[in-house]
């Protein structure tokens with residue numbers, strides 16, 4: 001996508017009028033552009049700029065909240081396109097954003113892509129404590145669990161949750177983690193089975209882990 005096109009998404013994310021992002025997203029869907037290109041090269045690239053401005057204290061939480069609201073709307077519009085590829089049931093997946101953290105745009109994208117790839121997904125939402133993960137795991141018996149965190153402080157909670165999961169059952173479920181501050185190295189350090197940097201790679205990782213298991 002051209003720089004000027006990313007500008008359009010950036011401006012639409014900052015617009016208080018929801019119609020702006022709706023019109024733009026609709027226009028790009030009608031152009032028959034791949035929904036993943038609209039998402040990654042348009043919306044996520046524009047959101048990254050907003051993150052940088054936030055970091056540099058050029059904008060504040062209300063503006064980021066506005067961008068998040070607009071991003072949610074655009075993702076809702078892309079959702080039918082993103083999950084079109086639905087295939088045979090692959091396995092059960094539980095996901096949540098860990099305790100203390102309310103960021104959910106990335107997690108919701110992982111939910112959409114995993115659903116599209118045929119996983120039966122249970123979304124525990126945001127600010128999810130370790131006990132809630134453990135309770136859901138014992139009720140649902142998933143093949144995979146996903147933990148999301150966007151803050152350097154809350155990513156530490158992931159280790160605590162993984163310890164609880166392993167204490168209950170050392171071999172099942174597989175645990176995958178993600179979120180902007182998370183790395184492969186961190187995943188290895190805290191005993192996760194895998195890390196993925198985006199929602200498409202999350203599906204590839206999940207498929208690989210389940211193949212290796214069987």
Ligand code: B12
Pocket residue numbers: 044047048050051052054055061064065068100101102103104105106107109110145146147148149150151152153176177178179180181195196197198199200202
């Ligand atoms: C939007 C946003 C918000 C919104 C969130 C709205 C919402 N509903 O999510 C609001 C305004 C609420 C917010 C609040 C705060 N935020 Co904020 N926020 C952001 C921002 C700008 C974008 C995040 C985002 O949605 N990115 C787009 C998505 C698509 O990307 P993603 O989340 O990384 O997800 C992808 C991958 O990481 C991966 N993935 C994600 N989860 C998972 C899970 C699994 C299992 C896998 C495999 C993969 C995976 O796949 C996703 C899709 O491709 C970031 C900046 C940034 N660069 O991340 C700051 C940022 C995360 N926020 C930050 C901060 C500091 C805060 C606040 C503390 C601010 C404050 N003073 O109150 C609060 C924290 C509130 C809390 N307790 O959680 C800092 C964190 C700094 C740090 N080092 O910890 C950041 C980095 C901004 C900055 N540069 O300073 N924020």
